[in-house]
Every structure is written in structure tokens, then in C-alpha cells.
Amino acid sequence: MTQVICTVDMVLLTLHEERLKVALLKRDREPFKGVAALPGGFVHTNEDHDVRDAAMRVLKEKTGIDAPYLEQLATFSGAARDPRGWSLSIAHYALVSYEVIDRAGHPDVKLVSVDRSLSLPFDHRLILETAVSRLRSKSQYSSLPCYLAGETFTLPQLQKVYEILMGEPLNKVSFRRKITEMDMLEAIDGEFESAGAHRPAQLYRLKPHFKKQLQLLERGL
Amino acid sequence: MTQVICTVDMVLLTLHEERLKVALLKRDREPFKGVAALPGGFVHTNEDHDVRDAAMRVLKEKTGIDAPYLEQLATFSGAARDPRGWSLSIAHYALVSYEVIDRAGHPDVKLVSVDRSLSLPFDHRLILETAVSRLRSKSQYSSLPCYLAGETFTLPQLQKVYEILMGEPLNKVSFRRKITEMDMLEAIDGEFESAGAHRPAQLYRLKPHFKKQLQLLERGL
């Protein structure tokens, strides 16, 4: 039994210009030095408590970002995926609003639309597709998309987020019924968002209880 | 960076005596020698193509079983979970009918109801609970439970399987409507199951197309 190379890879997703985008970073070492790839790194057994810790550390080191939502995706493995040898990557995905990426302002982070056919090193293409598929699937019946909307948002903004993820327009009345049913938002008293020559929209935020806990629907949207 | 111990653990689930049960094996070496635990083993980079291969190999070696359904569950990791050091286990779960376990006839395999509060070594309790939770969740809206029902089964038998997993009685008419909607079963012509002094039930099997591919419902059962 030979050594297994243990790494974590991060799929950092956000919404920008009405598109779902992934954060890519030019690799600073071999293999694939200089090629845009998912941020990743080795598991450090001396400093990481577990692989979730490793994923958060790698994300922070490479992009400067602490993500409000981060979840293990799956483990990708095999003899062929890394030229250095038999390797294994515990892939995670994280969701942030565009503002968080913008504020971090890391010069090497590039946002690329996930719908464009991307050529990525290792099996990062498969990892990315798995992450996007997981996100879209969970968006059908959970509060997950809220983490892409930022700290505060209006209901029309949140509906737009869901629509981009689901790839289809949603019924306004039904959408609001479901959001009410989930009972995860609180109106920010007296705060409205004026976005032009029309009635301003009420601002909402996630109830504190749901900051780290997804809310699920019995039946999807 | 010190060495990471890479293992796979298998959660082998089946139905027996109207209960969901997990297969446990007495450990044949330290740590926890002699204690009942999930079947597990090291990843062998020289013979396993990837961790799925490793999981299938471990299951076959320890229980003699080739499972019709096997899926990666999640990776459990950390410095504390294994006394030998910082370790990582890519947990998988597999579904089989009781007949498969019975036919394999492995003397050391014990079936234990998952609802009993079990004391297990390592973090196997957490792994088991995660697997059961995943299975129950997927049972709501997919054909997954079919793999617990065996090669052929009647609709009343399949409904019973779903009911055990969901923990509640299901409406017969609705259940059959959903099964028809999934369009994954084919009647075995002229084959019926006589189970007493009443009308025999039609035998069904999964359509070949769905042998390795789950069928999903738009809305759950």
C-alpha cells in the first residue's frame, strides 16, 4: 500500500450579472502551474482539525474569504486524476454574495460563468458540475439560495436568485407563499430598497436561527 | 504535514422482520479488536482504481456480497476519530435484499436494527445515522427503496418497504399512481405471488434501464 495524496478542493459559487459563477485561481505551482483551477490544497494534519477545517483554511488562504455557507460535496479519487500519483480530494462548495468576493478584492480570483464549457485541470470539471448540480437540486426545496443573496435582500431579489438557479421564471404568489411557509426570514423594520421609479421593496434577512441551518420544504417550489 | 490514514467504511443496509437493519462485523484486529463495527478497510492504491472500488472490494472481502446499489455517503475525518492518528474514512452505503445476505451466509455478519441505540467504535454511530438519514430522505422522492426489495417483488411488498423507510402508512392508490408515474417497473408476465387465501399479486422487476440509475419524482410520495 503506497501513500495517498490527500487534498481539499473548493467550489466557491456566487451570482454576478444574472449568472451563476465559480471562482477560479491560477495555480502557483506544478502540476498545471499557471492554469486556472479550483482553489485547493493539501490536508495539514498538524493544523486542521478535520477536512472541513482544511477546506475553510484553504479558502481563506487562497481567496481571503470566510464563507457564510460551506458544505462537503463529495470525495473524488483515483490513480489517474493527479499526475503526482494516487490521490483523493475531498471537495467542498461554498456560497457567497458577490459583495463578499468584491470586498475581499483578491486580484488573482477570476469569476467565470459555470454555464460556459470550461476546460479545467485534474477532474475539476467533474467536481464543478457536481457542485452546480447539487446546488440546483437543493434550491428546489430549501433555503440554500439565500446565502447567494447576501446579508439583506428584498423578496423580488431573492426570487430572481431562485429563478437564476432553477433556470425558469417562478410564480410570484406561489414563491411568496413558500417563503412565508419556510418562516425563515424577518423583515427589517422600516428598511426598504428603492430601485427606481416605483414602490420600494421591504428588506429582509435570515432569522438568526437559520444562519447555519437550512430550512427545508415538504414539497418544492 | 504528517501521514493521513485513508480508509473506507461500508454501511450495508437491508430489511428484515419489518425493520431496517445494518450489517456489523466483529473487528479482527486492533484498535477495538472484537468489537462489532461497520465493515471497513484501508484504501489500497495498488489494487483499487478509486475509493468506490475500495468500498466494493472491502464489502466483498468482509461479507462476500456484491451489492446491487452502492453509493458514496460522505467523508468523515479528524485527529480524534481513530486512536492510530489523523484519519479519514470515505463512507459508502449499500442496499441489498435480505436474501442476498442470507445467501452469502457469512457467519460473522450480524444484522442489527438501526433504531436500537447502538454503541459503535470510532465515529461509526455518526456514519450510520448519516446513512440512514440519507436513505430515508431519498426514499421520499426516488426509486432507491427498490434495491431493498430484491430482484422481483409485488406492489404490496414494495409499498411495505417504502412504509418501513418512511415510518408511516401510505395511501395505496396514491402509491400506485406514483409508481406508475415513475415508469420504472415491468410486470413479469404470468408471474404471481400467492401469499395465502386471497388474490395473488403480480410480480414486478426494475426495468433494465433503471438497474444502475435512480428514478426521481418531481414531487415526493
Place this chain on the structure above:
DNA sequence: ATAATAGTGTCTGTCAGACACTATCGA
């Protein structure tokens, strides 16, 4: 015949989506 379960036709309450309406802003 009777008991027991398999399998099906039909009715009804519930709920998602369509539509229409009011509310509130800037110009």
C-alpha cells in the same frame, strides 16, 4: 360461501399557478 388481500374507479378537499387588483415610488 367467506375471509382475506389485490387491484381499480371515483369523489373531494387542498394547493399551486393565473389573473387581477391595489400600493407606492420617480418623473
Place this chain on the structure above:
DNA sequence: TCGATAGTGTCTGACAGACACTATTAT
């Protein structure tokens, strides 16, 4: 006043579950 979007009341068609019925076996 008008155009635009926010937000809400209501109607209707579709569908899940309840009920009732027929079908088919062993005793």
C-alpha cells in the same frame, strides 16, 4: 398623471388521499 415594480386577494384546474367497489385466491 403615468409608468413601473411591490405586494395581495381570489378563482380555478390539477392532484393527493379517502372511500368504495370489484377480482381472485384458500378454506
